[in-house]
Amino acid sequence: MKPKYYAEPFKIKMVEPIRVLTAEERLEKIKAANYNLFYLDSEDVYIDLLSDSGTGAMSTAQWAGMMTGDKAYSGSKGYKKLVEIAQDIFGYKYIQPVHQGRAAEKVVLPLLLGPGKYAISNMHFDTTRAHVEIAGGRAIDCVVAEALDTETYSPFKGNMDIDKLKSLIEEYGAENIGVIIMTITNNSAGGQPVSMKNIRETADIADKYNIPLLIDAARFAENAYFIKEREAGYKDKSIREIVREIFSYAKIFTMSSKKDALVNIGGLIGVRDDRGLFEQIKLRTIPTAKLEPIR
Numbered sequence: 520m521k522p523k524y525y526a527e528p529f530k531i532k533m534v535e536p537i538r539v540l541t542a543e544e545r546l547e548k549i550k551a552a553n554y555n556l557f558y559l560d561s562e563d564v565y566i567d568l569l570s571d572s573g574t575g576a577m578s579t580a581q582w583a584g585m586m587t588g589d590k591a592y593s594g595s596k597g598y599k600k601l602v603e604i605a606q607d608i609f610g611y612k613y614i615q616p617v618h619q620g621r622a623a624e625k626v627v628l629p630l631l632l633g634p635g636k637y638a639i640s641n642m643h644f645d646t647t648r649a650h651v652e653i654a655g656g657r658a659i660d661c662v663v664a665e666a667l668d669t670e671t672y673s674p675f676k677g678n679m680d681i682d683k684l685k686s687l688i689e690e691y692g693a694e695n696i697g698v699i700i701m702t703i704t705n706n707s708a709g710g711q712p713v714s715m716k717n718i719r720e721t722a723d724i725a726d727k728y729n730i731p732l733l734i735d736a737a738r739f740a741e742n743a744y745f746i747k748e749r750e751a752g753y754k755d756k757s758i759r760e761i762v763r764e765i766f767s768y769a770k771i772f773t774m775s776s777k778k779d780a781l782v783n784i785g786g787l788i789g790v791r792d793d794r795g796l797f798e799q800i801k802l803r804t805i806p807t808a809k810l811e812p813i814r
């Protein structure tokens with residue numbers, strides 16, 4: 520029998536004071552925010568259920584890493600270490616750190632989209648949809664029907680609807696689809712996971728029509744865990760192996776490191792092997808990048 524609750528194998532050694540407003544004060548704040556909770560100040564919120572993003576406690580090793588890291592203006596060893604570790608985890612040749620996930624989207628999406636172009640995703644996260652639209656594109660969600668039914672169980676409710684994906688490509692024309700985005704796990708569908716089979720089938724379609732497949736990778740490790748737990752053929756594979764396989768199907772990823780990478784702020788862009796695309800990404804992140812050799 521599996522225990523219902525696993526005791527945490529760590530101590531939390533830091534406290535951050537928070538305050539509770541009275542019910543009247545909270546009502547005032549909510550009214551003043553015009554009932555849009557995004558306009559509340561976080562210091563007025565006692566229990567914040569908006570997101571777990573960036574809220575985790577970092578480990579002693581992570582804090583120690585910041586102390587031994589080198590924050591030189593350029594060529595820092597902290598940067599090199601981060602890039603090497605990300606290359607090893609994802610199996611991608613090119614890695615660009617950015618300040619968070621939405622920054623990665625702001626850099627990458629205008630390179631793939633423009634007026635008249637479409638992005639098709641199992642579901643766009645809100646910042647991703649915004650950056651598709653800022654780039655002039657149109658965002659189309661293409662999630663399986665089970666995702667919208669909260670009453671029934673299905674192991675991979677985050678999946679792309681493969682038949683719908685094919686018909687959307689036929690309808691709009693492959694040349695007008697700038698990117699296919701696979702969000703793992705599927706945040707806007709309640710954080711539901713995507714199966715390896717579905718990622719593979721989506722990649723086959725992307726290859727067939729010559730459309731780049733991008734992984735929005737905020738919860739890549741959790742998705743890999745669901746594959747290990749729920750998908751036939753993966754129970755004896757390590758999370759590392761599963762992650763490598765997931766990313767082998769895509770060409771690019773954008774990642775908010777504030778989720779599964781368990782840091783308070785940060786993001787990554789990865790490009791599997793397209794040096795030309797990575798050079799453009801470098802130029803959009805560091806304007807002087809063209810002066811540097813890309814390793």
Ligand SMILES: Cc1ncc(COP(=O)(O)O)c(C=O)c1O
Pocket residue numbers: 572619620621622644646647702703706735736737738774775776777785786
């Ligand atoms: C799936 C997904 N994509 C993109 C983002 C944006 O990342 P960030 O909040 O680091 O800008 C988030 C989280 O906010 C996310 O969950």
